Amino acid sequence: MIRRLYRLWPQPRLLARLWLLTALQAVLQGALLGMLVPILDAIVAPEPDFATATPWLVAGAVAVALYAVLSVVSSPVGFAAAGVLAAQLRRRLMRHVSTLPLGWFTADNKARFARVVTADVGNAAHLAVTIGGPAITSTLLPATIVAVTFAVDWRMAVLFCVIAAVAYWALQRAARISAIAEIELEIAATAVAGRAIELGQAQPVLRAAGQVDGTPRMRATLENHRETYREGMRRARRPFFVYTAVVMAGFVAVLSLAAWLLLNGHVSVAAAVALLVLGARFLQPLGNLIDLIGALRALTNQITRIEDLLATPTLPAPVDPVPAIAAADIELRDVVFTYPGGDSPALAGVSLRFRAGTTTALVGPSGSGKTTVTRLVARFFDVDAGQVRVGGVDVRDLDPAVLLDEIAIVFQDVYLFDDTIENNLRLACPDADWAEMEAAAAAARLDEVIARLPNGWNTCVGEAGAQLSGGERQRVAIARAILKKARIVLVDEASSALDPENEAAVTQAIANLGNAPDRTVVVIAHRPATLAAADYVVSLNRGRVDEIGTPSELLATGGAFARLSRQYERARHWRIAGAGR
Ligand SMILES: Nc1ncnc2c1ncn2[C@@H]1O[C@H](COP(=O)(O)OP(=O)(O)OP(=O)(O)O)[C@@H](O)[C@H]1O
Numbered sequence: 001m002i003r004r005l006y007r008l009w010p011q012p013r014l015l016a017r018l019w020l021l022t023a024l025q026a027v028l029q030g031a032l033l034g035m036l037v038p039i040l041d042a043i044v045a046p047e048p049d050f051a052t053a054t055p056w057l058v059a060g061a062v063a064v065a066l067y068a069v070l071s072v073v074s075s076p077v078g079f080a081a082a083g084v085l086a087a088q089l090r091r092r093l094m095r096h097v098s099t100l101p102l103g104w105f106t107a108d109n110k111a112r113f114a115r116v117v118t119a120d121v122g123n124a125a126h127l128a129v130t131i132g133g134p135a136i137t138s139t140l141l142p143a144t145i146v147a148v149t150f151a152v153d154w155r156m157a158v159l160f161c162v163i164a165a166v167a168y169w170a171l172q173r174a175a176r177i178s179a180i181a182e183i184e185l186e187i188a189a190t191a192v193a194g195r196a197i198e199l200g201q202a203q204p205v206l207r208a209a210g211q212v213d214g215t216p217r218m219r220a221t222l223e224n225h226r227e228t229y230r231e232g233m234r235r236a237r238r239p240f241f242v243y244t245a246v247v248m249a250g251f252v253a254v255l256s257l258a259a260w261l262l263l264n265g266h267v268s269v270a271a272a273v274a275l276l277v278l279g280a281r282f283l284q285p286l287g288n289l290i291d292l293i294g295a296l297r298a299l300t301n302q303i304t305r306i307e308d309l310l311a312t313p314t315l316p317a318p319v320d321p322v323p324a325i326a327a328a329d330i331e332l333r334d335v336v337f338t339y340p341g342g343d344s345p346a347l348a349g350v351s352l353r354f355r356a357g358t359t360t361a362l363v364g365p366s367g368s369g370k371t372t373v374t375r376l377v378a379r380f381f382d383v384d385a386g387q388v389r390v391g392g393v394d395v396r397d398l399d400p401a402v403l404l405d406e407i408a409i410v411f412q413d414v415y416l417f418d419d420t421i422e423n424n425l426r427l428a429c430p431d432a433d434w435a436e437m438e439a440a441a442a443a444a445r446l447d448e449v450i451a452r453l454p455n456g457w458n459t460c461v462g463e464a465g466a467q468l469s470g471g472e473r474q475r476v477a478i479a480r481a482i483l484k485k486a487r488i489v490l491v492d493e494a495s496s497a498l499d500p501e502n503e504a505a506v507t508q509a510i511a512n513l514g515n516a517p518d519r520t521v522v523v524i525a526h527r528p529a530t531l532a533a534a535d536y537v538v539s540l541n542r543g544r545v546d547e548i549g550t551p552s553e554l555l556a557t558g559g560a561f562a563r564l565s566r567q568y569e570r571a572r573h574w575r576i577a578g579a580g581r
Pocket residue numbers: 339340341342345346364365366367368369370371372373
């Protein structure tokens with residue numbers, strides 16, 4: 001356990017210092033008790049011998065003073081340590097998570113990450129500091145007392161060893177049961193956290209459906225957590241009682257043996273009193289161990305969860321990363337990919353080319369693999385077979401930082417930070433000057449939104465950008481892509497209905513993205529205007545390429561794209577007719 005804790009913290013010296021201080025205190029306590037024997041022997045006699053007792057009394061006073069100094073030194077170290085250790089570990093976890101493939105961030109993994117970073121790290125740091133000390137004391141103090149007792153009476157020392165062995169067995173049993181209960185409870189608690197995230201995200205749907213108490217799945221998760229907690233408590237109770245009974249029986253045995261030794265003249269009254277004091281101090285920390293063991297197990301489980309998260313594999317890093325690409329062409333060569341846990345391939349042998357300086361619209365029915373193509377280009381995941389090449393280089397060989405630098409992604413649901421428009425845009429390029437900021441805003445048609453807002457560039461967009469509409473948020477993301485001078489922009493056009501003004505602005509902004517001669521734009525298109533403005537169209541179906549060509553070529557062939565265009569046309573006429581009614 002100590003080794004695991006030591007490995008977990010990047011700078012564990014603080015923890016080591018604290019444990020060393022605690023261990024010294026425990027040994028000093030045991031030694032102090034040992035000094036009681038010669039002192040009592042000399043003083044509790046028919047003719048007290050103060051001369052013999054004096055050096056022991058002086059040594060005892062020095063030990064007490066040393067103990068006090070150690071206590072004064074160790075308590076501020078302990079206070080500071082928990083906070084410092086938690087902060088260290090959180091930074092380490094955050095650094096690790098930021099290297100994980102973006103495909104890892106599912107709702108359940110996000111809940112797991114949140115629990116590990118908040119609850120597990122906080123508790124582990126607190127426990128490492130607070131129970132590390134008592135755990136060391138509870139083992140080192142009895143061990144020192146056993147050693148001291150051998151010098152007074154070997155029979156009592158052997159009894160202490162027997163009690164310790166039985167207590168150890170009972171403790172192990174209690175520990176195993178509480179460990180299982182803790183793991184089950186944590187799984188149930190993580191499920192509750194996952195459903196809580198879902199509850200927050202799905203509020204509009206739940207309210208529309210009148211499900212103010214959440215879905216049946218959410219309620220079942222809460223019930224499961226309650227039941228797991230109750231069952232864990234019930235199972236942990238019996239071994240707890242067994243252990244307490246062992247320690248109590250130990251007290252009776254020590255008392256009986258001390259009385260027997262005294263009555264049979266094997267030890268003096270002073271030695272019997274000293275043995276009783278030693279017995280009491282031996283059994284007391286042993287009794288405390290049962291309270292510690294639950295916490296120790298919880299700490300072990302927390303460490304395991306933290307270690308598991310740290311062991312989540314990042315995407316394999318290239319041995320000799322390619323540091324730059326010449327042009328921003330994208331090519332998929334015979335790409336096969338199945339999502340982790342998926343049962344059929346999302347892409348089943350896709351070969352495609354997006355040339356630099358062109359805009360390609362991806363179309364196809366829901367589930368045909370459009371989003372997957374963009375995710376593989378951005379290396380959210382690695383392909384199972386085939387290759388994704390950017391600038392002629394397999395993305396697996398490209399320096400990951402270069403890939404991130406070259407690519408900008410405009411999601412359907414753009415996330416904005418609760419900050420000003422300016423700062424949200426500056427994220428893409430912190431050093432951009434005003435001329436660049438304004439040019440990017442104009443190209444993304446964001447300038448007219450900014451002009452309307454009460455504080456212009458300084459308007460706060462609210463949590464997750466709630467002050468802006470979906471189309472306006474997409475315009476911010478497009479402006480970011482332009483400001484970043486990303487040579488590859490992957491857009492998932494909003495599929496929900498936008499008001500006509502927003503729709504025209506977003507379509508225009510996407511078209512402006514494609515105006516840069518060296519930029520490759522891939523857009524999952526949901527609007528006829530976007531399709532019409534694209535240089536090429538790729539139609540996907542069930543993870544395969546169905547058609548590729550310019551919009552006019554594909555219209556002429558009368559295939560899937562032509563059918564889709566007719567559907568869009570009909571829908572547009574319905575909307576126009578509906579609006580005119
Ligand atoms: N994270 C995921 N885990 C498992 N399977 C997934 C995941 N994302 C997508 N899939 C599956 O992969 C296939 C392709 O999905 P993809 O999202 O690429 O389709 P799409 O054409 O973008 O669909 P839509 O237009 O509905 O967004 C589908 O069968 C889908 O169920």
